[in-house]
Amino acid sequence: GLAQYRSGGRAPYLADDIRSSRWIGVAMVMGSDDRNMSEVPRVSPLLGSSQYKVFEFDGGHTWAPPEVFAEAADWLMRYALYEGPVNPALENYYAEYFWTLVRSAQAEEDPWKRYSLISEAAALADARGIGRSPDEREILSLMSSESRRLRSDPAVSHQLRAASVLGRIEEGGARMRPQALRQQLQSFLDQYGNTEAAANARTMLTELPEQ
Numbered sequence: 001g002l003a004q005y006r007s008g009g010r011a012p013y014l015a016d017d018i019r020s021s022r023w024i025g026v027a028m029v030m031g032s033d034d035r036n037m038s039e040v041p042r043v044s045p046l047l048g049s050s051q052y053k054v055f056e057f058d059g060g061h062t063w064a065p066p067e068v069f070a071e072a073a074d075w076l077m078r079y080a081l082y083e084g085p086v087n088p089a090l091e092n093y094y095a096e097y098f099w100t101l102v103r104s105a106q107a108e109e110d111p112w113k114r115y116s117l118i119s120e121a122a123a124l125a126d127a128r129g130i131g132r133s134p135d136e137r138e139i140l141s142l143m144s145s146e147s148r149r150l151r152s153d154p155a156v157s158h159q160l161r162a163a164s165v166l167g168r169i170e171e172g173g174a175r176m177r178p179q180a181l182r183q184q185l186q187s188f189l190d191q192y193g194n195t196e197a198a199a200n201a202r203t204m205l206t207e208l209p210e211q
Helices: 015-020 039-046 066-083 088-107 111-128 134-150 154-173 178-192 197-207
Strands: 002-005 026-031 052-057
Touching: 026 039, 026 066, 039 052, 052 066, 066 088, 066 111, 088 111, 088 134, 111 134, 111 154, 154 178, 154 197, 178 197
Parallel strands: 002 026, 026 052
Antiparallel strands: none
């Protein structure tokens, strides 16, 4: 992937080269008051929306806060591993990372973290065609059985319900008035404040306009 920071200058972008290498994701990290913000509308038409994403933060022509950089890096990793086209140069890495996830899941005692690692490994296998070898097929079958078992664990089912409920709130949020959406998010946090989905709900709250 390519992370683009605080860009500037008049040199032409190598958009044709990037477009022809669809496995390269491009994350543009830009301050809202950066003097080069005009580059965003210039670059956007050159690259497809699935291959290119803007990460904006409050600030000028400076480095992004660590959390924004982490968000951009996470997106680039997801694009390379799951969402973008297969990169032939990374085929060995896909398999290595798959087995890293499998070993991490096997060593994890927390039910939700174990379930999340199994789900991530299964998603990687599905996206990158892992499962051709006997060892891969065997571990995928075992993980599928373990995933079904874990879904009945109270801690896991609570996290899954939270993700489902927040998904419905997000889906209907565009049609709600800010005050109604705020009330729904507050109610969600009262019930699911200790889940991973709660972080997204809190972010949604901070992005709502003031009353």
